[in-house]
Amino acid sequence: MALALVAFCVVKWWNLRVIGVTPVPLFTFIAILFTSGLDVGLIMFPLGEFPTYADTANAGDYGFTNPLAIEFGFWGFLIWSFYFLTSFYFCVIEPRVKFFEIPFVKILNNIVIIGTCAFTASLFLVYLPFYIPEVGDGETVITTFYVIVFCVILAATYSSTDIKFVKVLSVGSTYMFLALIVFMWLFGGMGFGAMASNLSDLATGYFGNIHKFASPINDYHEFYLFWWFAWSIMIGQFTSRFVGGLRTQHLLLALLVIPSIPLAIWFSVLYFYYTNGIDTTGILNIAMVIVGVTFVINSLDSLIRLYSDNLSLTTDRFGKAGYVAGNVAVLFGLTLAFQSQWLQIQWIGAVVVGIYLACIAYIVLMKRREVASIEGSPEENSLDFAKIESIH
Secondary structure (H helix, E strand, O other): OHHHHHHHHHHHOOOOEEEOOOOOOHHHHHHHHHHHOOOHHHHHHHHHHHHHHHOOOOOHHHOOOOHHHHHHHHHOHHHHHHHHHHHHHHHHHHHHHOHHHOHHHHHHHHHHHHHHHHHHHHHHHHHHHHHOOOOOOOOOOOHHHHHHHHHHHHHHHHHOOOHHHHHHHHHHHHHHHHHHHHHHHHHOOOHHHHHHHHHHHHHHHHHOOHHHHOOOOOHHHHHHHHHHHHHHHHHHHHHHHHOEEEEHHHHHHHHHHOOHHHHHHHHHHHHHHHHOOOOOOOHHHHHHHHHHHHHHHHHHHHHHHHHHHHOOOOHHHHHHHHHHHHHHHHHHHHHHHHHHOOOOHHHHHHHHHHHHHHHHHHHHHHOHHHHHOOOOOOHHHHHHHHHHHHHO
16 A cells, blocks of 8 residues: 555646745754664664574575665665655645544554654663673663653754754764764774675575565564554654655655665675674674664654644643653653553554555545645645755
8 A cells, every 4th residue: 555655746746846834954964864763773773583484494485685784674765765755745645635633543643653753762762781781680671771761852852953963973972982982893893895795695585575565574573664654654744844856756756765875785794794793792782882872862853843833731831840851751661661561552553554545545535625625735835945055
C-alpha cells in the first residue's frame, strides 16, 4: 500500500514543487531528516546482527544474499520511501485535507508520538549495558545508566525549545557521523580496495534482491518494518516543514539516494570489522556511543518539538523552565514505566498503519475533489519561499 501510494504521488504530481513552511537548503533538510529519523540502533545494532544474518544454518531466511546486503535492506534505500510519502503528504496534501486536525486523529497521533519517544528512551536504557560494557557488568542497568538517559532526555527537551537548536544539532551530528565513518575506516586499516569490494557486494546483494525487502522476510524484518511505520508519520510531519522547493521526483530521488550513501559506507566499514574480527572496545566503542547518544537526542528533540506544537504545549505558554520540567518529567517517567518493554513498537506501528488506512478512506470518501485539484504546495508556503529566494 505504501509503495503504491509513493508511485501514485510521483506519477500524478511528477513536477510539482514541494515547499514546506520553513524551507531550508537540501543538505540541512537531509541532515534533519537523517538524524531525526534514525537512532542509536544504526550505530550499535549491525555488529550484533551480522553474525545472525551470516548463520544461514539456523536462520535460513537470510540465505538469499549476504549479511551486508541484509543489514542495508533493513535500514536503507527502499524504506526511505516511507519518509518521502509522509513528507510529501504533509507538505502538499494535508493542508487541503486537514485529516490530522480531526480531534480524535490529532489525539491518537500525539499519543503515538509520545509513546514512541518513551519507547526510544526505554530501548536506549535497556541496551546501554551492551553499548557501554566498560561501565557495570555489561548486563545490568545500573544507576549510571539512569543518569545518562535522564541527561539525554533533558538535552533533547532543551534542544526542542528553539528550532535553531534542532537545525544546528542535526547538521552537527551529521558531520559527527561522517567523521566517525572516516575515523573507523582509518583505524581499521580498511583501504579503498576493501571498501570498494564491500560496496560492490552490498549493491549486487541488495538491488538484485530488492523485491524481497518489500514485504517481511521473517518476524525480525517485520519488527523493523513496523518500526519504520511507527516513525514515518511523525518524522514526515516534522521534516515536511523544512522541504526547500524540490520537485516531487527530485524529492523522492534525494530521500532514496542521499541518506543511503552514508548508510552503505557505514555498514561496509562495520562489516570489515566483523569479517576481520577487529575488536571495537575502548576508544572505538566510546566514539560510537557518543555519536549514538547524539542521534538519540536528535530523534527525541524532533518528536518533543512536534507533539508540543501539536498540543500547544509551547514555551510561550508555559515558559522555558515549565516546558522543560514538564516534558522531562513525563518522558522520564514513561521511560521508567516502559523499561520492562511491555510497550512493543509493533503495536505502535500497527496503529500507524491503521491511521494510513483511515486517512486514505477519508480522502476517497470526503476529500477526493480537493486532492484531485492540487497543482502546487500551499500558496502561503510558495509566497514565503519566493521571498527567501529573492533575498538570496
